[in-house]
Amino acid sequence: MEYRTLGDDALQVSAICMGTMTFGEQNDEAQAHALLDRAWEAGVNFYDTAEMYPVPARAETYGATERILGTWLKRKPRDRVILATKAAGPARSLNWIRGGPSGFDERNLREAIEGSLRRLQTDYVDLYQLHWPDRNQPMFGDWRFDPDKERPTVPILAQLEALAKLVEEGKIRYVGVSNEHSWGVMQFVRLAEEHGLPRIVSIQNAYHLMNRTFEYGLEEVCFRERVGLLAYSPLAFGLLSGKYLADPQAEGRLTRFANFGQRYAKPNVQPAVEAYAQLARELGVSPGPSHSNDMHFLKIFRKVVHVQ
Incomplete structure (x- = not known):
């Protein structure tokens, strides 16, 4: 397994991170533990979740x-596991989470991390991420900024100050963002440097062959500011595995949950998937990762952690 560094001298993480967001819905505990064990045995030390x-x-x-x-974590040496989780933000009608997150103020972030620590049965997380921005911005399939959707927001400086207290208390080691844009990353970096606050070490955004928005501005920002990319959804909800081409009703999130994959219900998606699958056939490899073509697959998609 190859390992990378997030930030200047921060976390040493495996180039592949184990995502967990199906655990408790599509995968029961026994299945989840089996998957986690397999990743551990392959040298994966980086595990990502969210509240x-x-x-x-x-x-x-x-x-x-x-x-x-x-x-699962209780059975592993805690100091060898890089554990990441995320705090849910406002404006998504998640009323069962902390009464509906109102923003990334100190009260919300403290309540969020303390709940995560209880569920994770640990006293700290290595990387704590803001799951999506507090402010209005396009995300989760949207692409255009709409100023008419502006709403009250917690200033980024206040968010960093709240995170700094949690770092000082030892509840989190490093901080990151997710589903962010260039403006947000630059604000987090600038304000941290100006006020001596924790500097973000990572951004977790969608990145795959049908979603390369990271390359349009964010790639340069993250390279120059030394912010690592944690690329999520590398197979586009399984579309790039090719399984839905062979069987449109194949088992998966897109067929199990109505309206869950709306971000991929767009005119050019199917032709793009077909073209990619054809390219894979011409190269004599599987569209998705397998034991026989893992390295080729990684060269196509890039590694999960993209850092300087």
């Missing part, structure tokens, strides 16, 4: 993913 998981998010399963990961 709102599993997905689709609903009150009945809220927190199940962190609880499942926590029971």
